[in-house]
Amino acid sequence: MIKVENLNKKFEKLHVLKGIDVEIHKGEVVVVIGPSGSGKSTFLRCLNLLEEATEGKIFFEGTSIMDKASDINKLREKIGMVFQQFNLFPNMTVLDNITLAPLKVKKTSKGEAEETAYKLLKRIGLEDKAKSYPSQLSGGQKQRIAIARALAMSPDVMLFDEPTSALDPEMVGEVLQVMKELANEGMTMVVVTHEMGFAKEVADRVIFMDEGVILEEGTPEEIFNSPKQPRTQDFLSKVL
Amino acid sequence: MDFSFLSKYYLFFLNGAKFTVVLAIFTVIFGVILGVILALMRISNNKLLNFIGAAYVEFIRGTPVLVQVYLIFYGLPSILGINFPDMVAGILALTINSGAYVAEIIRAGIQAVDKGQLEAARSLGMKYTTAMRYIIVPQAIKNILPALGNEFITVIKESSIVSVIGIHELMYNADTVRGNTFRAFEPLIIAAVMYFVMTFTLSKLMGKAERRLKTSD
Numbered sequence: 001m002i003k004v005e006n007l008n009k010k011f012e013k014l015h016v017l018k019g020i021d022v023e024i025h026k027g028e029v030v031v032v033i034g035p036s037g038s039g040k041s042t043f044l045r046c047l048n049l050l051e052e053a054t055e056g057k058i059f060f061e062g063t064s065i066m067d068k069a070s071d072i073n074k075l076r077e078k079i080g081m082v083f084q085q086f087n088l089f090p091n092m093t094v095l096d097n098i099t100l101a102p103l104k105v106k107k108t109s110k111g112e113a114e115e116t117a118y119k120l121l122k123r124i125g126l127e128d129k130a131k132s133y134p135s136q137l138s139g140g141q142k143q144r145i146a147i148a149r150a151l152a153m154s155p156d157v158m159l160f161d162e163p164t165s166a167l168d169p170e171m172v173g174e175v176l177q178v179m180k181e182l183a184n185e186g187m188t189m190v191v192v193t194h195e196m197g198f199a200k201e202v203a204d205r206v207i208f209m210d211e212g213v214i215l216e217e218g219t220p221e222e223i224f225n226s227p228k229q230p231r232t233q234d235f236l237s238k239v240l
Numbered sequence: 241m242d243f244s245f246l247s248k249y250y251l252f253f254l255n256g257a258k259f260t261v262v263l264a265i266f267t268v269i270f271g272v273i274l275g276v277i278l279a280l281m282r283i284s285n286n287k288l289l290n291f292i293g294a295a296y297v298e299f300i301r302g303t304p305v306l307v308q309v310y311l312i313f314y315g316l317p318s319i320l321g322i323n324f325p326d327m328v329a330g331i332l333a334l335t336i337n338s339g340a341y342v343a344e345i346i347r348a349g350i351q352a353v354d355k356g357q358l359e360a361a362r363s364l365g366m367k368y369t370t371a372m373r374y375i376i377v378p379q380a381i382k383n384i385l386p387a388l389g390n391e392f393i394t395v396i397k398e399s400s401i402v403s404v405i406g407i408h409e410l411m412y413n414a415d416t417v418r419g420n421t422f423r424a425f426e427p428l429i430i431a432a433v434m435y436f437v438m439t440f441t442l443s444k445l446m447g448k449a450e451r452r453l454k455t456s457d
Contacts, residue, residue: 050359077365087360091378100374101364146360153364 001026001157001188002047007056009042016042017053018212024157029189031199031220034209035235040192043209044159047190048079061156077105080150084162086142088134088149094121095130098149106153113152120148124178140171144178157188164195196239200224208232245421246430256413257434263327263399263409264438267334268392274335275342282347293343300340305401309333313405330402330409338395345391349384350376382453389446393439400435410434 007020016039024030032040045051047058049065049072058065065075089097098120099113108116121127124144134142143163150158160179164172176198183189183202193199199206199220206223208216208231216229224240227233246253281293300308312333317323324332353376361371403412414431418424 048363050363073362073365073367076363079363081360081363083356083360085354085356087354087356089357089360089375089379091375091382101361101366104370104374105365150364 001028001061002190003057003059004047005057005059007043007046007058008054009039009046009051010054016212017046020056020212020214022207022214022217024188024190026156026188027186028204029183029187029191029202030205030207031203032190032192032207032209033194033196033199033223033235034215038209039212040209041161044161044190044192047159048076048081050081073105077101077153078156080153080155080158082143082146082150082158082160082163084165086134086139086146086166088142088146090134093131093133094126094137094145097134097145098152101149102152116152117148120151121145123181124148138171139167140174143167143171143175147175147178147182151182157190158182160189160191160193162192162194164193194239196224196236208235210235241426242423243426243430245417245423245426249417249421249427252413252417253410253430253434256408256410256431257438259327259407259409260396260399260411260435261438263330263334263402263407264392264396266331267338267395267399270331270335271338271342271391271395272388274339275346278339278343279346279350282343283350297340297343300337301344305333305337305398306404308337309401309405312336326405326407330399330405330407334395334399334402337398338391341391341394342388345384345387346380349380349387352383353379382450385446385450385453389443389450392446393442396438396442397435 002024004020004022007017008015009017020039020043032043034040042051046053047060053066056066060075060079063070063075065072088094089100092100095114095117098117099110102108102113102116103110118127118130121130124147126141126144126148129137129141129145134145137145147158147163163179164175167175172195176195179189179191179198180202191198191203201220203220205217206220207214208223208227208229210231216223216227216232223232224236227236278293278296281289282297284290309330313326313329316329357375357379358371361375362368366374399409400411403409403415406412410431414427417427421427
């Protein structure tokens with residue numbers, strides 16, 4: 001579904017990604033772990049072109065997304081993204097947050113968009129918040145709404161950029177629960193996270209990144225129980 | 241203190257205030273239009289537009305409004321051979337000045353909106369213009385409005401500067417009354433009170449508008 005070839009990203013002199021090659025298959029849940037500054041988030045943001053890679057190729061469902069000829073807005077409809085800081089639109093109600101993109105981008109009818117929104121809200125257990133504004137919600141609720149907002153575009157893949165890092169500890173669970181359910185329904189997911197429990201339980205594949213390269217990848221068992229690289233062992237011994 | 245001249249001269253002040261209001265209204269309208277254009281130039285990715293916008297703002301902010309008024313009033317006719325009616329020259333000069341400040345207010349207001357907002361909108365497939373229209377601009381307006389209100393108040397006060405080119409606005413007429421009555425002080429108090437009534441009314445109105453916009457916070 002997503003194929004990345006020799007991805008490089010430089011910020012001025014800083015070489016953040018140094019040749020990433022990876023493939024993400026339909027229905028797969030890939031969790032990316034690694035120390036801060038290893039390039040995990042930059043890698044994720046390159047996948048929907050929030051960051052423009054300096055070099056390399058990214059194919060999404062066969063289309064080269066960095067090709068100037070491809071319509072990035074069309075592609076982004078199919079690539080949902082959830083941010084660390086939620087990024088809900090504070091000037092709109094929860095319902096408007098969820099329906100805005102379907103209405104303005106997909107030109108869905110209002111009735112249909114709202115019906116989908118209520119279904120999604122029901123699924124995350126926040127139907128009663130439809131008319132609330134983001135400022136009236138807790139962090140966990142905001143992030144669940146942000147997930148619903150991305151799902152409203154019925155994407156083929158969901159990118160999660162440290163979705164629980166900005167949350168109070170007691171709210172992490174509710175967000176991970178929604179993500180878990182999503183994974184169980186067969187959504188293709190790429191998750192950058194420090195939640196090793198989530199990685200162990202939900203991931204089909206774990207990628208360990210350090211200093212801009214993929215040092216090691218494998219099933220959760222392989223990575224967590226018998227990491228091969230000393231750097232991976234070192235990292236895991238500190239976080240587990 | 242003797243305000244007995246008022247019975248004879250009160251119309252000077254009222255008519256002057258009328259001119260001041262007209263000057264201010266037109267300056268605010270055209271100043272905002274110019275400010276929006278300049279702000280768009282300054283946030284655009286086009287280097288040339290960027291430079292022109294920045295140079296304009298720096299030049300206007302770095303020179304006295306009095307000089308700008310004289311430049312427009314005396315400079316344009318002598319260089320370009322265009323002769324404006326006084327009132328148009330006054331509005332033009334004040335607009336050119338105010339536009340630079342409005343541009344800075346708008347630019348700062350847009351850039352103060354969290355970067356994540358645009359990213360979230362774009363990640364949902366929205367075009368830049370769609371994201372600006374529904375997400376960024378509505379939030380920017382909330383940042384902009386208080387500062388813009390201050391700028392409107394400044395415009396009312398600074399419009400007094402065009403008295404130097406003979407526009408019969410409040411300050412000019414107050415001076416006329418001073419000359420006619422040989423009273424140096426009292427006509428200025430009347431003018432000050434009238435300016436204050438105008439600016440205070442405006443500041444109350446802006447406060448109301450801000451509160452209405454805050455409902456979603």
